[in-house]
Structure formats: C-alpha cells, structure tokens
Amino acid sequence: MIINFSIQNFGSVKEKQTLTFEADNSSHLENSYVINTNGLRLLKVALIYGANASGKTTILNALEFLRSIVLDPEQKKTDELDFQPFLFDPETPKQNSHISIEFLANDTKYYYEVAFFKKAIVNEVLNFYNPNKATVFKRTTDIKNQYTEIKFGSKIKINKTIEKNLEANTLWNNTVFGGFLKTNVDVKELKEAVEWFENYLRPLIYTKTQLEGFVTSKIDKGELSKLDVVNILKKADFQISDILIQEEEKEIPDGLIKFFKNQLKDSSDQVKKLEETGRLKSVNIEFEHTVNQKKYTLPIEMESQGTRRFYGFAGLLALLIKNSTAFPIDELESSLHPDLYVHFILSFLLNTEKSQLIATTHYREIFDNKDIFRNDAIWFTDKNENCSTELYSLADFDSSVVRNTTNILNAYKSGKLKATPNLGDNFIDLK
Helix, strand or coil, X not given: CEEEEEEECECCECCCEEXXXXXXXXXXXXXXXXXXXXXXXXXXXXXXXXXCCCCHHHHHHHHHHHHHHHHCCCCXXXXXXXXXXXXXXXXXXXXXXXXXXXXXXXXXXXXXXXXXXXXXXXXXXXXXXCXXXXXXXXXXXXXXXXXXXXXXXXXXXXXXXXXXXXXXXXXXXXXXXXXXXXXXXXXXXXXXXXXXXXXXXCCCECCCCCHHHHHHHHHHCCCCCHHHHHHHHHHCCCCEEEEEEEEEEEECCCCHHHHHHHHCCCCCHHHHHHHHHCEEEXXXXXXXXXXXXXXXXXXXXXXXXXXXXXXXXXXXXXXXXXCCCEEEECCCCCCCCHHHHHHHHHHHHHHCCCCEEEEECCCHHHHHCCCCCCHHHEEEEEECCCCCEEEEEHHHCCCCCCCCCCCHXXXXXXXXXXCCCCCCCCCCCCC
C-alpha cells in the first residue's frame, strides 16, 4: 500500500509537495475508509480537486513516471528521461528533480527516493524497516564519466561479482531497479519492491484510456470473472445481462503491414508473424440487454460513452475487490452521471480490503454530504503567484476555516479553501 509520496521540481511542482494516505486521528467513517495494517492507519482514497492547469494531473504523472523508470528502463545511455522540470524559473531547469515514496510490500515498509535530471539518475536510496530502519542500497552516479556506483547495506548479502554486474547493467539513466531487471541476481528486497511497482501500483488511467480491451482481455484470460463484471453493471442500472466475447480472424488489409513497419523502429516478432500468416485476430464485444424478458445484443461500438466507460470501471472495481492494488485515475467523473460517480466510490470503499484509489476530479458536490467523505481523503491543488503547484489536504485547515458544522461545498465555492479558478468578467471585446 502507498503510505505517502513526495515530488519536487517536476512539471508544475516547484517546491517539495507531499500527499499522504496516513489517516488523521478522526474516527469518522473509520470502517469504510481506514485500513489498519503494520501499526499504520492508511486511507483507501485520495481525491484531488483544483482548477484546470493547477497541477492535479501532475501529481498522478509523477507516480506514473516513477513506475516507468522502475519497470521500463531506458535501453541506451543516450536516451533522455521523459519528463520536464519546473520551467517557470531560470534556475529550476538546471536543478535536480526529486520523487520519494513510502510503501508497504508484503507487510514490509520501504522508503525509496530518487534524484534525477533529463540525462541521468543522480542518486537514489532504498531503505526498509524490519522493524528498524536498514539500507538496501545507496546509488550515486559519476556524472562526468557516466558511471554508476552502488553500495548495499550491511544486512544485504550479495556476491561482489554480481554487485559489479549490477553496476555495469545500471546505466546512468537507469534506476537500480532497471539494472536489476537486466541482471541475473536474487535480492529479496529488490524483488519485493519491483513486484510492488508492477503488481500493486497500476498504470495511470487517463480520460482517453480505452479500458474495454483491458477488461475484456482479463475476462478472456480468466483473470476476471465475467459474472462479477456483469453483476457490478447490473447494480449500476445498465440492464446488461451478459457480455459476449467472440474472437475471429480477418485478412490483413493492404498496406497495414507496411504501416506497422514504418511506425516501428525495429520490426517486432508480432509484425513478422502477421506478415507470415496474412491474417489478423480481432475481438468483438457485444452486450446482452434483457428488456421485458427478451434478450437483445448491441456491439460495444453502439453503446454510449458512459456505458463503455463504466464497463471499464466495473472491471477495475472487480480487480480492486479481488486483489490488493492501486489505480491512479485522471478525472474520475468523466462520462459518468454524478449518482454513478458516487456509487462507484461507495462500492469501492465498502467492498475492498487493501486496495487504494488516487484520482483527480472536478465533482465537488460530494462535499455536500459528510456521510460519504472524510476531510483527510480530500486534497487540493492551487497555483501560487509563481505559477507553481501547492498541494494540501482539507484536513490541513484549522477550526477557524473548517468546523464540524461547516458546509464544505459552500466554503469551496466561496474560495475559502482556494483551489478554484480566478475568473475575469464575461464580457469579451474583440478588436
């Protein structure tokens, strides 16, 4: 589980900003929001509000970037890391960026911190607590010679030859995790951390992310129960009684292979296989609707965007309930009716055990009902005068601003909590 993470000099974030899943001492909605584990009280949900361009998505992008440099290391030392530092300052582009994360993997607490710039990972450290703090590794980079140096802690037993191989495989623009994935080495703590990033922290879901194929493939492989997804759709009032998945082969249209080859630097094995067979497998998805005791089917392309979006969310919800996992979601409310949005949040809270959601959203009406949200699960992003992002929680406000009797929706609308657009008047004089 995520305990907390921090970002500095990344995208719109200039100064260090921290989001924590550690619950405060409030017992409000304790049973549905709070997970007690390893002596910690961790929240299941973090919802981030703020004006457009205030940095909400930057918070999620930082998590996605961190996951990427752990699991998908650059193959060439000349490749640059895919991010931008804070650009509205003459000094920050010359400075290192920082991301740190504290998390639980297999009931062990880990702390990982990495500093980097476009060309290289500058330094990184991985600590674990069992129960006391101990170092797994510290890494530094000789920037001039583009060389990695790794020192393991006293509790980590590793052969010196293997350690040198790991150093050699950890390019100056790779994390130690990236080098570990390229090296035949068995270090329990490195393996646990990598598996956490791969299996617990899932890829970022954007508004345009097509979840239908992802969920369908999970059903097809038996990793998701079709019945579970259908039951979730029924509870959401979609009148869907079955999901019909059919696979068929079609001849490859003229020019498609050439297009694939032109788009890819190296022809993959899949492209070569397509060229040999001349046929392409496609998956057709249809939803069965039962209306007045009669069954009708519609191809997924004819369903509304809301139905298609929630089909993906139904699959996510089933995964979140069945497994321990975390999904970052950008603009959670996209294409969803407000009641369906709340239904999804509540279904997640009431049915999951050790899963987490971190999502950006504009749906503020949830503030009007304290029976469904906790203050420490609500976060805001606001732009400072220098256009950098400030991240803070509703729980950070003292009783002079937020009391138990305060109408949070009205307080937010009135600007008392900030994180709202600073709009001009509506008259536009076109010259």
